[in-house]
Amino acid sequence: MSKVHNFSAGPGILPLEVLKESSEACINFDNMNLSLLEISHRSKNYVAVMDEARALVKELFEVGDEYEVLFLGGGASMQFAMVPYNLLTDKGYAAYLNTGVWASKAIKESKIIGNTKVIASSEDKNFSYIPKGYEIPNDADYFHITSNNTIYGTQLKSFPKCEVPLVCDMSSDLFSRKVNAKDFTLIYAGAQKNIGPAGSTMVMVKKDALGKTGRKMLSMLDYQVHIKGESMYNTPPVFPVYVTMLTLRWLKKNGGIAWIERLNQEKADLLYNEIDRNSLFYGTTAKEDRSNMNVCFLPTKTELEAEFDKLWKSANIDGIRGHRDVGGYRASIYNAMPIESVKVLVDVMKDFESKFV
Ligand SMILES: *Cc1c(COP(=O)(O)O)cnc(C)c1O
Numbered sequence: 001m002s003k004v005h006n007f008s009a010g011p012g013i014l015p016l017e018v019l020k021e022s023s024e025a026c027i028n029f030d031n032m033n034l035s036l037l038e039i040s041h042r043s044k045n046y047v048a049v050m051d052e053a054r055a056l057v058k059e060l061f062e063v064g065d066e067y068e069v070l071f072l073g074g075g076a077s078m079q080f081a082m083v084p085y086n087l088l089t090d091k092g093y094a095a096y097l098n099t100g101v102w103a104s105k106a107i108k109e110s111k112i113i114g115n116t117k118v119i120a121s122s123e124d125k126n127f128s129y130i131p132k133g134y135e136i137p138n139d140a141d142y143f144h145i146t147s148n149n150t151i152y153g154t155q156l157k158s159f160p161k162c163e164v165p166l167v168c169d170m171s172s173d174l175f176s177r178k179v180n181a182k183d184f185t186l187i188y189a190g191a192q193k194n195i196g197p198a199g200s201t202m203v204m205v206k207k208d209a210l211g212k213t214g215r216k217m218l219s220m221l222d223y224q225v226h227i228k229g230e231s232m233y234n235t236p237p238v239f240p241v242y243v244t245m246l247t248l249r250w251l252k253k254n255g256g257i258a259w260i261e262r263l264n265q266e267k268a269d270l271l272y273n274e275i276d277r278n279s280l281f282y283g284t285t286a287k288e289d290r291s292n293m294n295v296c297f298l299p300t301k302t303e304l305e306a307e308f309d310k311l312w313k314s315a316n317i318d319g320i321r322g323h324r325d326v327g328g329y330r331a332s333i334y335n336a337m338p339i340e341s342v343k344v345l346v347d348v349m350k351d352f353e354s355k356f357v
Helices: 016-027 044-061 075-087 101-113 223-228 238-253 256-277 302-314 339-356
Strands: 067-072 093-098 115-121 142-146 166-169 186-190 201-206 281-283 294-299 329-332
Touching: 016 238, 044 067, 044 201, 044 238, 067 075, 067 223, 067 238, 075 101, 075 142, 075 166, 075 186, 075 201, 093 101, 101 115, 101 142, 101 166, 201 223, 238 256, 256 281, 256 294, 256 339, 294 302, 302 339
Parallel strands: 093 115, 093 142, 142 166, 166 186
Antiparallel strands: 067 201, 186 201, 281 294, 294 329
């Protein structure tokens, strides 16, 4: 395996042992002498995979049977539509916090389904901070937030307390830190940022919140249909769910959320400290809202950008070019990224400064 330091924003880095085990399963799954890709999703060996994946989510979130876990296709973007379709009533309205491109897309879908209000937004400053001090209406059908803004590098450091059901897009920081899952009615996440490959989307929903819209439901968009089918109403994304299950197993085996939260904090501190110290870089977001997953920074001297690019490329760093909406650099330091890779990036930044200042 080459030593590429993979800072990709998504699909993102996965643990090497998970990649190895899942490639083995492509040839010989569970000593069946069959590939995982060519067996029935109803076989007992595969049902065990789905069951374990769903159980691991509940275990890591420390929730009981009032919640159900699904692994669906369609990405987090499908959830932008399924959430209002399943929770937004005819006469009611949905409340949203607009903290970036993904939140905006969620709002767009909700507006098609029904009444939708944006309670607060940070669009005025290119989503470089998290709005604060806003009031959450207590008559909304639900309040939707995005816990981590992958493109802008901001993160909610605490979650709003509210009387209405709280819904969260956790695509890019799911299981990166401790959250009080019981405060949420619904949490969803595309797997490909932090817990698996593209193709499966985790949805955890409180059962008693469902079935209240009065709407005639299309089967494939109805959480209750998927719950009844134990996440196998139709053929699930078998391989992505398998790789996700292995990644969650890896997380649990190494010490779970407490372990990963500590490690993620260490990685983020290391990188942000260097951004603040180094005269050739500056961070793009409000300090108190800095994401521990996606670290965005700009060069102070844009004329030197090409020189910095040469340096990180020769250090085998990949995937740190910033999103086009922000520019500069974005280093995504998801769960599977070892601290050693962050140290390599920090060393390159130091080296860059010593050569050009
Ligand atoms: C990537 C991302 C999405 C979109 O995910 P898809 O699986 O591509 O639909 C939504 N929300 C957040 C926060 C993301 O980072």
